Amino acid sequence: MTDRIKKLRDQSLTAIPTMSHERALLLTQFYKSSEAQKYSVPVTRALAFKYILENKELCINDGELFVGEKGPEPKATPTYPELCIHSKEDLEILHNREKVWFKSSEETREIILNEVAPFWKGKSIREKILSEVDQEWIDAYKAGVFTEFMEQRAPGHTVADDKIYKKGMLDFIQDIRSSVSKLDFYNDPEAFNKREELKAMEICANALISFAKRYSKKLYQLAETEKDSIRKLELETMAGICERVPANAPRTFWEALQYYWFVHIGVTTELNTWDSFNPGRLDQHLYPFYKRDIESGLLTEDFARELLQSFWIKFNNQPAPPKVGVTAQESNTYTDFCLINVGGVNELGEDATNEMTYILLDTIEEMRLLQPSSMVQVSKKNPDRILKRALKIIRTGFGQPSIFNTDAIIQELTRQGKSIIDARLGGASGCVEAGAFGKESYILTGYFNIPKILELTLNNGFDPRTNKQIGIKTGELNSFKDYDEFYKAFEKQLNHFIDIKIKGNLIIERIYAEYMPAPFMSILIDDCIAKGKDYNNGGARYNSSYIQGVGIGTITDSLASIKFNVFDKKYLTLEELKKILDNNFNDNDFIRKMFLYESPKYGNDDDYADNITRQVFESYFKAIDGRPNTKGGHFRVNLLPTTCHVYFGNVLGATPDGRLAKEPVSEGISPVQGADVNGPTAVIKSASKIDHLRTGGTLLNQKFTPNFLSTEEGIEKVLYLIRTYFRMDGHHIQFNVVNAETLRDAQKHPEKYRDLIVRVAGYSDYFVDLGEDLQNEIIRRTEHMNL
């Protein structure tokens, strides 16, 4: 790492996340002006975008090689009052809370509360949504049956493809004009709407060009007064780059990266899209530039690395937008879910790894930053080298990169109707979501609390926490003769709440389509220009809406416990079970232990439990997959939690798997913490019984201590584990290499860490099974290894 990078990295790590009023104020000024009253919705949105980029403060950090920040300085984070408005209380909590805070100055608070908020009150999307959805939606939402992504962030969930490396904004403007010229006003009733949308896109393309030119001018000015001759040359080069891109297609490695960064700032200034936009298959996009520049002598490998490191820091400077309606305790993250993809296959389906793949992996390891996040795509056609390299980064214990099965992703996407080429050029974004990069809008609409459905079934549709009948009456507990009858009631309740969620989604989709187009982002996603349609209105080639299932481990173990203890063994009746759960196992420790330790559990390659996983997956899939959305696409399922499994656990009483009230539910498709006691191959076998190819992504977490991966042989054996999972069509796996702190917690709470495997001497064992002195020794060793 050069001194410059060290300095910039330190700056990024120590910069204080703040609320910035800049964007909100500029937006409000524009919308108060007469300009905002004259035009169609898309054109007005485009003019607002232009106004913000024309007036926003420029930021050039000392020594940096790329320019552009979302706010006026690193980690100054804008707000989006057209979507949701921060209240006084929100600002105070965000300012004061212990974790994931955003400081705000007196001035910022004053502007947000007195100038911005009053103007947007009654107009924000969040208010529109909450007034348009049904009471039953509100009830289910409040009970914690599902969450809603779009109440404070715009639909995003899309990733750039290679088009910006081939075309400048001026080229896109040509495309836009050609699309306008083809409009058929005689026969196409939508022709006017399309023209307005295309007009808006052109305004946005020009706005980004002018924004870069402002930077160019400022960089030339800085260069004039710069004393250091090397920096002076750099500033002049950067000024030249900003003059050239994004107006034109990039010619060099440096131009390509700066171009992407302007696009990134553009997308995230236009709206706070979920997840933040990202460059996707970066090794594929950059390699041609790298190769050409190295061969021509324009670039050295060292400087290419320095550029990439500087580029990485830019991502880390942009925390995720601060939420509204927050609580002090709420878990949150600064991560905005940019997921850089490396590896995978090319459009011909061949191994796509190249020199840049490994340079990027080096960058990930060396930078060790929260953002951007990173992943490797592994196809059966990729060499083991990429996996080994990834595992060597993973063992350093910062959770990156995660590992994805390219062959599964391609099959998932083609099953949904994408062309094989579009699928091969895709990947995963956000946490684990499969998408056709640059061609698909694959929005996540909200998490769905599957274990909550069981609680509602046990209570005949009544929610004990909000004290309200929110579901349908599926039957008194004494009416169920066998497990199948009980399961049917669960399935009925599930379908009921999926219907509520989907109805809400269809309404919310239209609200965004009508009021909140994203003409800038639409330039970047095929076929918005060709169709003359906005990204939020079905402009993309593919339009998928996801509902993310959460708690597959908890629901499996809970239903398995009911099947086993109530119906098979008849140890207790459903009514008795319900009473015990209502009492949160108080005075029933014996029963709880029976549920915890003597009932079948998902994650052990045991078909008694895993058949229930299959059953629940089928019900969930049938309830959702293939239903139409309003954008010409379909609803799909995936299984991932982010941190929602904590919230979903918090709104849920005790469950029949022995889980106490308010404890988190299981995350992703991982087993309930501590329920898997047969090692990683059994977990992988259980997880592979879910039909990954009919999802758009699943998330599997595995824990290891660093010494498991300390030798070449250890790495190889984990590699085989991954290869086998992928051979069984597993979608994704990530390794949580645990640190000493976790091990100490495991000593205190062994029941939560029954799955934790540690390498001991020449062998490995369950950590909780070891004697205390040996545990201490391993903790010491782990601490040592982390140094």
Added chain:
Amino acid sequence: MNNNYAFIFDIKKYSVNDGPGIRTTIFFKGCPLNCFWCHNPESQNYNPEEIQDCSFRWRPANNYSNSNTIGYKISLNELLREIEKDNLFYEESRGGVTFSGGEPMLQIDFLQNILCESKNRNINTAIDTTGYAKYSDFEKIIKYTDIFLYDLKLMNDDLHKYYCGVSNKIIHENLIKLSNDTKKIILRIPIIPSITDTEENINLMINFISKLNNILEIDLLPFHNTAKSKYEKMKKENKVANLVPPNAEHMQLIKNKFSVLNIPIKIGG
């Protein structure tokens, strides 16, 4: 002995230190030896035994018991089903199944059957043995066994009798015969401070091994204290409770000594 059932006490998946690749290790119950440093004291007795505070471990065939009994009977078919569950992992990693213990040779009829059935299913097989068995028993399984993990502990017979409870004569004789009849032996040498790592023992071992054929690899297994809590739970006397595990440098020194044999040497399994 019924050749359709075996007494075992554990099935360990993702076993990565008992032979090549990813393996499933089956721990048979019962052992003719009684080594001071035994790290599986629960393996020694052939019969199931009660212990306190047994860790909860699932068993195959939907037996969700957390009883405090160590050791259970399992049928050939049940065990095969468990072994086959990880077939794809074996294939990817060139791993397989390892029969360990205890001493798997004690249940030779069952062992022969399960080895044969595993081979029929294209699964790589290994056995981890003390070598204390009739050679005619080894002859029964040679053709079904891909790798022998063969323990070598003490060369001096008096010391062997003292520390392991039996004479080493038959063990060494079997090893010589086996090394002529098979090409697939990995020697496993526990490095127990001041017991097996003496100058004399190591020199005798080197001398002995140099005369053997077909030794694929030597694994030096450093002593560790992991069994301490097991001894406590089982209320068995732990005769090496105060022994300190050898450090990395010490292991390296021993490895250097063995390197004269020109056989690949690994520290740890």
